[in-house]
Amino acid sequence: xxxxxxxxxxxxxxxxxxxxxxxxxxxxxxxGVWLWDADGRRYLDCYNNVPHVGHxxxxxxxxxxxxxxxxxxxxxxxxxxxxxxxxxxxxxxSGSLETVIMVCxxxxxxxxxxxxxxxxxxxxxxxxxxNTYHGNTATVSQLSSKKxxxxxxxxxxxxxxxxxxLRPLGGSAEGQAxxxxxxxxxxxxxxxxxxxxxxxLILCPFFANEGFxxxxxxxxxxxxxxxxxxxxxxxxxEVQPGFGRLGSHWWGYQRIGIEPDVITLGKPMxxxxxxxxxxxxxxxxxxxxxxxxxxxxxxxxxxxxxxxMAVLDVLEEEDLVSNAADVGSYALQRLRALQHPMIxxxxxxxxxxxxxxxxxxxxxxxxxxxxxxxxxxxxxILLNRLGRHYxxxxxxxxxxxxxxxxxxxxxxxAEVLAEMPK
Amino acid sequence: xxxxxxxxxxxxxxxxxxxxxxxxxxxxxxxGVWLWDADGRRYLDCYNNVPHVGHxxxxxxxxxxxxxxxxxxxxxxxxxxxxxxxxxxxxxxSGSLETVIMVCxxxxxxxxxxxxxxxxxxxxxxxxxxNTYHGNTATVSQLSSKKxxxxxxxxxxxxxxxxxxLRPLGGSAEGQAxxxxxxxxxxxxxxxxxxxxxxxLILCPFFANEGFxxxxxxxxxxxxxxxxxxxxxxxxxEVQPGFGRLGSHWWGYQRIGIEPDVITLGKPMxxxxxxxxxxxxxxxxxxxxxxxxxxxxxxxxxxxxxxxMAVLDVLEEEDLVSNAADVGSYALQRLRALQHPMIxxxxxxxxxxxxxxxxxxxxxxxxxxxxxxxxxxxxxILLNRLGRHYxxxxxxxxxxxxxxxxxxxxxxxAEVLAEMPK
Numbered sequence: 001x002x003x004x005x006x007x008x009x010x011x012x013x014x015x016x017x018x019x020x021x022x023x024x025x026x027x028x029x030x031x032g033v034w035l036w037d038a039d040g041r042r043y044l045d046c047y048n049n050v051p052h053v054g055h056x057x058x059x060x061x062x063x064x065x066x067x068x069x070x071x072x073x074x075x076x077x078x079x080x081x082x083x084x085x086x087x088x089x090x091x092x093x094s095g096s097l098e099t100v101i102m103v104c105x106x107x108x109x110x111x112x113x114x115x116x117x118x119x120x121x122x123x124x125x126x127x128x129x130x131n132t133y134h135g136n137t138a139t140v141s142q143l144s145s146k147k148x149x150x151x152x153x154x155x156x157x158x159x160x161x162x163x164x165x166l167r168p169l170g171g172s173a174e175g176q177a178x179x180x181x182x183x184x185x186x187x188x189x190x191x192x193x194x195x196x197x198x199x200x201l202i203l204c205p206f207f208a209n210e211g212f213x214x215x216x217x218x219x220x221x222x223x224x225x226x227x228x229x230x231x232x233x234x235x236x237x238e239v240q241p242g243f244g245r246l247g248s249h250w251w252g253y254q255r256i257g258i259e260p261d262v263i264t265l266g267k268p269m270x271x272x273x274x275x276x277x278x279x280x281x282x283x284x285x286x287x288x289x290x291x292x293x294x295x296x297x298x299x300x301x302x303x304x305x306x307x308x309m310a311v312l313d314v315l316e317e318e319d320l321v322s323n324a325a326d327v328g329s330y331a332l333q334r335l336r337a338l339q340h341p342m343i344x345x346x347x348x349x350x351x352x353x354x355x356x357x358x359x360x361x362x363x364x365x366x367x368x369x370x371x372x373x374x375x376x377x378x379x380x381i382l383l384n385r386l387g388r389h390y391x392x393x394x395x396x397x398x399x400x401x402x403x404x405x406x407x408x409x410x411x412x413x414a415e416v417l418a419e420m421p422k
Numbered sequence: 423x424x425x426x427x428x429x430x431x432x433x434x435x436x437x438x439x440x441x442x443x444x445x446x447x448x449x450x451x452x453x454g455v456w457l458w459d460a461d462g463r464r465y466l467d468c469y470n471n472v473p474h475v476g477h478x479x480x481x482x483x484x485x486x487x488x489x490x491x492x493x494x495x496x497x498x499x500x501x502x503x504x505x506x507x508x509x510x511x512x513x514x515x516s517g518s519l520e521t522v523i524m525v526c527x528x529x530x531x532x533x534x535x536x537x538x539x540x541x542x543x544x545x546x547x548x549x550x551x552x553n554t555y556h557g558n559t560a561t562v563s564q565l566s567s568k569k570x571x572x573x574x575x576x577x578x579x580x581x582x583x584x585x586x587x588l589r590p591l592g593g594s595a596e597g598q599a600x601x602x603x604x605x606x607x608x609x610x611x612x613x614x615x616x617x618x619x620x621x622x623l624i625l626c627p628f629f630a631n632e633g634f635x636x637x638x639x640x641x642x643x644x645x646x647x648x649x650x651x652x653x654x655x656x657x658x659x660e661v662q663p664g665f666g667r668l669g670s671h672w673w674g675y676q677r678i679g680i681e682p683d684v685i686t687l688g689k690p691m692x693x694x695x696x697x698x699x700x701x702x703x704x705x706x707x708x709x710x711x712x713x714x715x716x717x718x719x720x721x722x723x724x725x726x727x728x729x730x731m732a733v734l735d736v737l738e739e740e741d742l743v744s745n746a747a748d749v750g751s752y753a754l755q756r757l758r759a760l761q762h763p764m765i766x767x768x769x770x771x772x773x774x775x776x777x778x779x780x781x782x783x784x785x786x787x788x789x790x791x792x793x794x795x796x797x798x799x800x801x802x803i804l805l806n807r808l809g810r811h812y813x814x815x816x817x818x819x820x821x822x823x824x825x826x827x828x829x830x831x832x833x834x835x836a837e838v839l840a841e842m843p844k
Contacts, residue, residue: 005500005502005505006500008505008509009500009505011520011521012504012505012508012509012512012520012521012522013497013504013505013508013521013522013523013707013722014521014523014704014707014708014710014711015704015707015708015711015712016708016711016712016715017497017711018498018717019498019499019500020498020499024498024499024500025499025500026499026500026501027493027495027499027500027501028492028493028501029492029493030492030493030494030495035493035495048495048496050494050495050496050719050720051494051495055493055494055495056490056491056492056493056494058491060490061487061490061491064486064487064490065483065486065487065490068478068482068483068486068487068694068695069478069480069483070450070451070452070478071449071450071451071452071457071477071478072452072472072473072477072478072693072694072695073449073452073457073470073472073473073477073694074470074472075435075439076440076441076442076446077441077442077446077447077448077449078427078428078431078441078446078447078448078449079448079449079450080427082434082435083427083430083431083434083435086434086435087430087434090434098433098434099433099434099435099436100434100435101435101436104526104527104530104696104720105526105527105530105718105719105720106719107530107718108526108527108529108530108558108559111559111560114560115560115571115572118571118572118573119572122572123572123573124572124573136530136716136717136718137530137533137559137560137561138533138536138537138559138560138561139559139560139561141714146715149537149540149713149714150537150540150541150544150545150546150713150714151540151545151546151578151618156573196573266719267719271494272490272494272495272720272723272725273490273494273720273725274526274696274697274720274723274726275696282436282437285435285436285437286436286437286438288436289436289437289438289439290437290438291571291572292563292571292572293438293568294558295440295558296527296529296558297472297527297528297688297689298472298526298527298694298695298696300435301694301696303694303695304696
């Protein structure tokens with residue numbers, strides 16, 4: 001018997017390397033919102049946000065090829081690529097978010113952002129939500145460790161309960177914003193009392209990994225006030241909601257109505273090319289560079305900048321942010337028309353949508369959600385699940401997703417739900 | 423007056439972003455061992471190791487283009503690209519270095535390697551040399567901080583004096599290996615006494631940033647014995663010496679004759695494409711994955727693997743490791759024939775060579791070294807300096823560097839030295 005791909009993976013990549021789905025997919029080709037497996041079967045990609053402007057978008061591929069053939073080197077030489085990109089990027093931000101540090105991954109970006117908070121305040125404490133994910137470096141992964149790292153949890157991290165639509169903190173949707181701010185305030189007081197001091201609050205302004213609860217604009221106002229009063233800085237991790245995914249705004253922080261000091265960018269930025277960035281106020285970037293120094297060999301290289309620039313070009317030329325708003329609201333409306341007792345809530349914004357499945361008394365239904373994901377895959381529709389209880393469908397397709405694609409998704413979901421026990 | 427590139431950089435990238443040379447270079451094109459600036463002036467690149475098989479090598483560019491146009495996604499789907507590359511890569515290693523974790527930067531690789539030591543031993547302490555650089559994450563940069571990070575140095579890091587050719591530890595070249603091992607032993611004892619315990623020793627087996635002192639094979643044997651006796655693991659950072667640069671061997675650890683548990687790879691791996699890796703014994707990778715979990719969105723994507731595979735192809739097809747050995751020893755011999763009282767030592771291996779400049783009584787001569795670097799640039803030759811005192815020329819060209827290129831370099835250096843005060 002020849003060795004299977006799964007066996008080769010275990011041998012070469014080590015044990016416990018996760019794959020999606022009960023029977024992992026062997027994907028060999030991508031185009032737009034479509035993926036093909038090795039048997040030639042086509043799948044509608046309703047999950048991947050990295051190929052932001054569509055799998056293998058020819059403009060992005062062309063930009064990468066052209067620049068890779070001309071020059072690829074580091075930022076200790078001058079090059080227009082990084083400057084032209086940075087200029088174009090910061091123009092998309094409000095306020096004084098005017099400086100950019102280019103890196104390769106969202107993890108590297110958040111690793112810098114946390115140090116920015118420390119550089120500005122001279123303190124080390126970090127507050128994050130308790131069901132988040134900001135990356136995989138030793139420092140950043142402390143924010144999301146489900147089990148204690150070797151040596152124990154870092155003494156400078158506090159986790160606060162994340163907001164929820166169906167089970168609001170404090171028991172009522174109206175009071176949730178104040179209750180959340182109260183938790184942040186307690187965490188800050190605890191950091192100050194412990195001698196770490198408070199440096200920053202980091203959060204995804206869409207609370208993506210928390211299951212993107214339905215929160216109204218202004219929800220974070222009391223929290224921001226608490227952070228400002230304590231002299232800390234506010235970091236918005238835009239790796240998931242950023243680059244127009246939410247349709248109504250280019251960035252998640254604009255939708256919820258806050259003004260962060262630091263923004264981190266990642267996954268969709270280069271359509272799959274490893275590029276990420278930190279956008280910050282000049283004084284924050286200056287304090288970081290002064291306190292820590294920093295150089296990233298690959299960060300801001302001409303090819304990465306060309307890839308990232310092409311993504312901006314395509315977003316604008318194909319009007320994909322408007323598309324996200326249009327198709328997103330169409331899909332949301334169609335999802336809300338679905339009838340099944342398991343549906344606890346349908347929510348989301350733009351092309352980041354979810355359906356939360358529950359049992360009796362709003363009890364999370366992760367197993368049923370997993371069955372829906374598998375049944376959708378069997379019908380050629382790729383999505384996944386997330387949230388504290390993994391009971392929320394994660395629908396987050398490439399941005400050229402059309403109304404026709406949305407129909408295909410919702411029709412298949414209706415069929416799958418019809419076969420689920422009521 | 424229009425804004426200069428330097429002014430735009432300061433505005434967009436923040437203050438204190440370093441460039442090379444008194445007047446920074448504006449590089450716009452690269453090919454093989456050559457770089458061109460915006461005025462069309464050509465430079466012989468004797469410095470950059472990232473474009474390992476030559477700037478913009480057509481085979482690497484072609485591999486990137488072909489795969490970017492076909493599929494670029496993550497490793498939660500199965501794909502042969504990462505498996506074929508991992509198989510090909512581990513075949514280049516001795517012993518049981520049989521598993522690979524693909525990431526995007528050498529910093530990410532070392533950030534994992536340090537956690538591997540912790541996962542295997544259940545302890546947290548790390549020993550590194552005192553003039554090293556292993557990367558820029560918050561955790562890894564603790565190994566090389568010249569000034570205390572905000573919040574102070576991590577309690578689990580100990581730095582030991584690095585070996586030196588001209589000023590050997592303990593005063594004699596013969597005794598240096600034992601003295602170095604003694605420092606490591608003391609650091610381990612201190613970590614154990616402090617309650618951190620000893621997890622790993624990390625070093626570049628060529629001691630590149632330490633100025634690559636001339637050390638004989640076996641130099642690290644007493645150190646390895648100390649590490650083994652203490653139950654720690656040995657991490658070899660091959661970001662600089664790896665992929666055949668030293669000519670005689672594919673990896674720095676093979677040249678000095680040690681058997682590490684973990685190898686980290688970076689810069690040259692994808693010829694500029696952001697790809698890096700950790701190669702480790704299966705039980706080490708298993709312990710890491712079990713203790714920390716790990717997923718890297720861009721790590722091991724099909725395009726990164728195609729770029730890395732093309733680098734291996736070109737290294738073999740063009741016999742570049744033999745070329746490094748041949749041209750390196752030719753260049754070393756020519757450099758050793760140079761006469762100037764400022765020359766303290768000429769050393770190196772393969773295409774990683776250096777000339778250490780000193781004054782009276784072997785006093786380091788960093789200013790003179792800087793003048794040499796600038797004068798070489800004026801003659802169209804790019805190199806730089808390194809070492810504890812920044813008084814050593816760093817000659818580390820792309821691997822297709824020829825004897826003719828070496829002649830051009832050494833002839834220019836002879837002219838520059840002739841103009842330096844004696």
